[in-house]
Amino acid sequence: MPSATETGNGSPEIRRRFSSPKAGDTGRSQTRCHPHLPGNRQLVTGAAMAEARKTAKAELAARIRKWNAADEQFGYSRTRSGETQIAGIQEASANSLWEAPALTTSDIIAKLHAIIETEDPGSQLMERPWPQLQIILADLVRIDHPA
Structure with a gap:
């Protein structure tokens, strides 16, 4: 019988670490290490991934609100828009x-x-x-x- 390497499937360790979850597995506490992520961080799957995504979206929304408030206060977007209009007039x-x-x-x-x-x-x-x-x-x- 050919080895895992000879069949092109990689080592048994690689198959174990990166195989898909089994059917019926909720994946709630399932994490896997990924050798290409900095610090060999763990990949989060299932419900934990959904929660991480929800948290990331909330953090992003909060940052966007802060940016928009600062933009409104300091007028960066208005100024940038004005500069773009002036550049067009200058070019014409x-x-x-x-x-x-x-x-x-x-x-x-x-x-x-x-x-x-x-x-x-x-x-x-x-x-x-x-x-x-x-x-x-x-x-x-x-x-x-x-x-």
Whole structure:
């Protein structure tokens, strides 16, 4: 007779630890160790699992209520929504600017300034091409508006 390993069913120990509950078993106090869980924690089954799920859902609901209260108090979601709307308006305005033909040097300056500020707000980026674009912008302003 072939061994458990040869039949592909694993060792008798593995079959014992991970076999399904027997028919008619309520599983009320049944727990099984799982080798892949941190600390080799026990898996809870049956009524204990239902109770653990109920407790977890209640804890989650309590945390959601706390989050919603804090959100209402501090206005995070309202602020985030406003930022999203403003970003959409900014993008639409920038697209209108890019599509409009430049008729003067001032128009070109406005477009260049807008792309620099849109892509590098506050001129924080120091790698190419941002410093060079800022120099070109300054040159155009100097040419268009001599001192």
